[in-house]
Amino acid sequence: MDNNNLIIEYMDNPHELERMYRKDPKAFKKSLSHARELNPDSPVLGVWYERLYFKEMANTEKSSLFQKGFLIMGLLAILAGISTRIIFYFVSQEAIAPINLAFGIIPFIAAYFVYNNTPRKSVIYSLIVLFLISGVYLNFLPLNDKDSTILAYLHLPLFLWGVVGLAFTGNDYSKGSARLAYIKFNLEYGILYACMAASGMVLALLTMRLFSFVGLDIEDFYFSNVILFGAAALAVVAAYLVSMNLKLAKNMTPYLAKIFSPIVLATLVVYLITVIGVGKNPFLDRNFLIAFNGILLGVLAVTIFSIIESDSERKKNISDYINVILIVLALIIDSVALSAIVFRLSSYGITPNRLAVLGVNLLIWANLIWIMKPYIRFLQDKSGPSIIQDAVTKYLPVYGIWAAFVIFTFPIIFK
Template identity: 75%
Template sequence: MDNLIIKNIANPHELERIFRKEPEVFKNSFSHAWEQNPDSQVLAVWNERLHFKETANTEKASLLQKNFLSMGILAILAGISTRIIFHFVEQQAIAPINLIFGILPFIAAYFVYNRTPKKNVLYTLASLFLISGFYINMLPLEHKDSIILAYLHLPIFLWVVLGLAFTGNEYRNGSTRLAYLKFNGECGIFYASMAISGMLLTALTMQLFRFVGMDISQFYFKNVVLFGAAALAIVTAYLVSRNLKLSKNIAPYIAKIFSPLVLITLLVYLVTVIWVGKNPFLDRNFLISFNGILISVLAVTIFSITESGIDEKRSISDYINFTLIFLALIVDSVALSAIVFRLSSYGITPNRLVVLGVNILIWANLIWIMLSYMRFLRNKTGPSTIQDAVTKYLPVYGLWAAFVTFTFPLIFD
């Protein structure tokens, strides 16, 4: 082999062919050829090529070890914090929504540690988490509509804050925001997969202890399941951010399979609704389910856009997404009309105002996405316009969630 290397020293194409055919043999024989021709520039390049990977792997291993250690510490802290918060929730000293502070701040800390944002971004993140935690615990522990709405909207607001931690200094960049949405989809898939494994382990553990006459269900839930659920969120963030192939390979296929199934289901449901004569204007529960469908369809569409991607070449997935958006817009228009009718007929309440606001926001977002898709399908723009319609609207949802969380308990006190 070393003779072949020396013989073809002036033939880069042949050297590359020999290497690709038998890379290990090539590497083993190269050192002898290099010793015989130390002045060859061609072999000098090959020497760097063959041995650079060892240095790169060493640096990568060092970085991986550093990130793994930080992930482990944050996962343990998240588990401990969640267990402590749960103790106070049990004592009815604080609201259950505080459990979110046992997870999201630590995921944000992991992003900050690995991305090192500017001080103004860091201070903004810390301030928003601290203010949110302080404010939500200043509210009375009452089951009033305005306070429950604040509890429901706080996770949405903090999810957008977490997005700031993920994007860091590039929070204005549309592609970075799109990466955050993809990260959420992949995290959801991987977390669910690992959670199922954890549930099986829990069931097995419970049964094993029952065989010896011990019921450890309460202890196990408080000290193992709760801790594990919180820590797993940090571990999942770490694994997905390390470009784990499992979630990245599965997510696009789920998006491509799930979108047409949702489209068929929605079409059948809408036809059935018209057939049986259900009226969202008069039936409150049906109106709530209508809004649930709307939010689900929007989530599926965004998931499909971010995970399956949009190529310059139009595909059947693009037409399915466009149809889903169009149907969702019809559902939202009907829901908006029903909400306005109920407001004018039965008066203003915090719940009705929130539903109205959410539907207006979604309606505007769907219009933007649909118009972008129409221009894309007519070859007037590229896929970036659709991605912009998805990513640039995210802060609007965060602002609305912040408005409901921080003002409704004061306005409707």
């Protein structure tokens, strides 16, 4: 009796099938397919087939998806490079504002997310409308150096970040888990793109140096036609690689979170002590107030970075206490900054810059309070760590709304 018949004979004897498999796995696997063809409705043979062939089937499916996804990514990367090069031409002619370069890259990253996780038509239409409205509106603004126009340009990346977030989350845009995944994507994306960009810069410098040895200065040509194209295309490639669960960035981010939090805390404490020692006054020194706000944004970013990289099922540890101290220090800095901004508004009047800084500081102050309340409850063992991550994700749309408000109202209010 051959193996095919033996498998069929012992279909109802799991112990004997297991014995046959262990005795000669290759022969058993070879015979299983034939036995299953003769008995396609057998659940036992179905289970064995899935057990032995699942990895191969998964790899085949993954390979197919990889090839298709790779081609789409390649096409979008090329389109991003070409679009950016065309936009750069008009920027160099001073026909449009430099911020338009963002539209040569970001829509193609959003397009890849839509392809990778196709959402409802309403989400796709919303993305198209948001990109079109923002792009058309910004190019109707006069090309000048007015503060309100510059503020609109500065807030555009934040607004587009929110639009890309909608493309990334798709139908799950209202779910905290999807928003959390988007923040993690940004961290991994930033690390990966920085690594690839650094490698590209080394290659570019080496290339230009080699040409200089033969008396050719290709710097302008190389920047306009190679570096610019490559930087734009690489942005789409990096999004693809992170979406494919590249392990490099994923393995680095938790360690970076643990390393940077205590370093930032120590640096911040030393800095604040030094500031008090030298008697710097943010109420009178505008540049110092700007630096204060930069520190505030950095602390907020590091805190969020550390929170989202923490295990949502873990118990409290030293990192949590460091994060809470960072939040408290950030609140102190923000309170001082808010007082200084209010003082400057009352003393020197309302300007678009002062109003924008006031709005950002109020948003960050509220965000820090929003995060600190569940954090304290967690440290008091009154809740789990997941509510801290929920606090981070629920507040994210507020920044996008504020960015939209500045972009679409400040140039009109402060003409």
